[in-house]
Amino acid sequence: MELQPEGTKEVVYRIDPFSIIFRELDLIHSEIREIKSEIVFLHQRIDETNKRIDETNKRIDEMNKRIDELNMRVDQKIDETNKRIDETNKRIDELNTAINKRIDETNLRIDALARDINRRLDKLFLVVIINLIAIIGFLFKIILNGLIK
Known part of the structure; x- marks a missing residue:
């Protein structure tokens, strides 16, 4: 038996254009x-993300x-401290002025006292010198009287 070549038949199908459109x-x-x-899933994720952002913003606002x-409290404390420092500086300035005044008065009294003491010492030295001269004169007189006799 001999093989027969297969025959080829041309088959033409008709395609309905609507079937292609409906398939597409x-x-x-x-x-x-x-x-x-x-999109629904993304909207859910966006909503969750927005909620988290809102919560974070709320926490940030609270912070x-x-x-x-x-x-404000630190500023109040700083203001109170500065006020106390200013008051202390004012008291220090007042005390400094009072102390300087007292020191000046004391220096004036010391200078006056020193002048008085120096004047009295000068008088004392004059009295001592006069007495020494008188004693020396008296001794010369005794010596001269002793030599003359």
Whole structure:
């Protein structure tokens, strides 16, 4: 038996253009459903992220409020401390003025006392010198009287 060559037949199919369009529309429709489900998922994630951002912003606002309160308290303490320092400086200046005045008065009294003491010492030295001269004169008189006799 001999092999017979197969015969070729030409078969022509007719394609309905609407079937191709509907097939493509079905594919696009399924992709659209997938995209919609992804969009829903993304919206959920965005909502969660926005909630977390809102919570973080709320915490940041609370922290800023506490920081502002602390800054106000620190400023009050600094102002109180500066006021106390100014009062202390004023008292120190007043005391310094009073002490300098008393020192000046004491120096004037010491100078007056020193002048008085120096004047009295000068008088004393004059009296001592006069007495020494008188004693020396008296001794000369005794010596001269002793030699003459």
